[in-house]
Amino acid sequence: MPQIKILPTNLANKIAAGEVVERPSSVVKELVENALDAKSRNIAIEIEDGGRKMIRVADDGVGMDSEDAKLAFARHATSKITEASDLFAINTLGFRGEALASIASVAKVSLSTKLADSISGTKIVADYGKVKSFEDAGLAAGTIVEVGDIFYNVPARKKYLKAKNTEFGHIVSAVTDHALSHPFIGFKLSHNKKIVLNLPRKQKFLQRVENIFGKDVSGSLLEIRHESPYIRIFGYIGKPEIARNSRDHQFIFVNKRKVQNSTVSHAVVEGFATFLQKNQYPVFFLFVELNPDLVDVNVHPQKREVRFLNQNMVHSAVLNSVRKVLSKEKLAPRIDLGGREHVAA
Incomplete structure (x- = not known):
């Protein structure tokens, strides 16, 4: 009898999550990169309890239609590359198409998105890798991803998360990295309802350095x-x-x-x-x-x-x-x- 088996999708995603999602700041990094690739002008990041309880990233980028939204949770589903040669001509921050699938395998995730010229948007709710609901929703153009109860189904990983202030410190670092490389984009970061960073759009680089x-x-x-x-x-x-x-x-x-x-x-x-x-x-x-x-x-x-x-x-x-x-x-x-x-x- 053959001993080698193809892993179930959810298990494969959970293994991938071990590389992509180390801690809450990894989630923030991946979601902000998606927002930047979507040509956002403003990105708002809301955090609760150092990212353990909730991470919410909202942008005013191009958004997705319902068909693309359906594929967003599929592993290696991406709009950024189509063939092997594209790996040597990457002009986007993300390209592998595994971030959202990996995140969704170790957390509860909701995705709300809408194209600017669409009548309505789409909301998808996934619970540890399984899509629970898919529906039309009245939304502004752009995308909102909310992640909750990270590592709830991976207790060993959750156990080794640091104190909430330490984890939030890593999140601040991740947001700072992107804010410095994109001074023309507005960033707002809050923790437990308190604004920590509020960086306006179209700043000169030295202005942004001074703000941070x-x-x-x-x-x-x-x-x-x-x-x-x-x-x-x-x-x-x-x-x-x-x-x-x-x-x-x-x-x-x-x-x-x-x-x-x-x-x-x-x-x-x-x-x-x-x-x-x-x-x-x-x-x-x-x-x-x-x-x-x-x-x-x-x-x-x-x-x-x-x-x-x-x-x-x-x-x-x-x-x-x-x-x-x-x-x-x-x-x-x-x-x-x-x-x-x-x-x-």
Whole structure:
């Protein structure tokens, strides 16, 4: 008798959820990415009890018709790619078509959506992977996704969630990442009915940085720009005096996607070289843009990492850009003398 069996859909989705949905902030990240891909102008995120009880993401994007809404909970159902070659030309944040199916397998989910020119919208309610209801509904254009009782059916995962304030801290970080990469879009984030972030549309980048991190950071940034036929680099690096003792204020965006990338990070740190003491980390908000076929975004379950086709080219471009900006400032190197800081004359 054959021992290999095809897994039931709900079980397959639950396994996928183990990679895609680590904690409530993972849900927020995926839903906000969908909202951004839907060309939203404003995104509102409501959270209760650190995301344990409820996550609600509402947008004013293009919405979906009833047929697309039906497919939204199906695994690997997406409008963003159609063939293998599309993986090397990705211009959207989402592309795998597994987020909503994975979320719905470990939570109670309702999806309400409407196209701008439709008479009515559609509301779908799913309970741990099973669609419970599907009906027409009177809605404004856009999409609202509400997620409740996350990990209720996966008690081991729920047990290891942190305190609600810790989980909400991760959510703030996820929203901040997207708010920085899309300063022209309005973001509102609330926790237990209290507004935590309220960022208006069409902000300049430094305005958004000031709203999130304060004027001490926004007022101590140096603009960085570089452009060649293959890569464009822009953004801001912090003056050495606002360096931190952690990497919390380091942001890398590749084609508007917040990522972790050792090539870019190493280049920035090397560019600062003698301007920082040991165990000091520069502040930076760096945007790297290049043709989608020169970067692979399909290397991490949560799309946190990317790989460049030509890492040396990227490293060199970032390093030289940082050095050029710092050299214009005529900053004095900082020398560590047995734990005492000395600024060379």
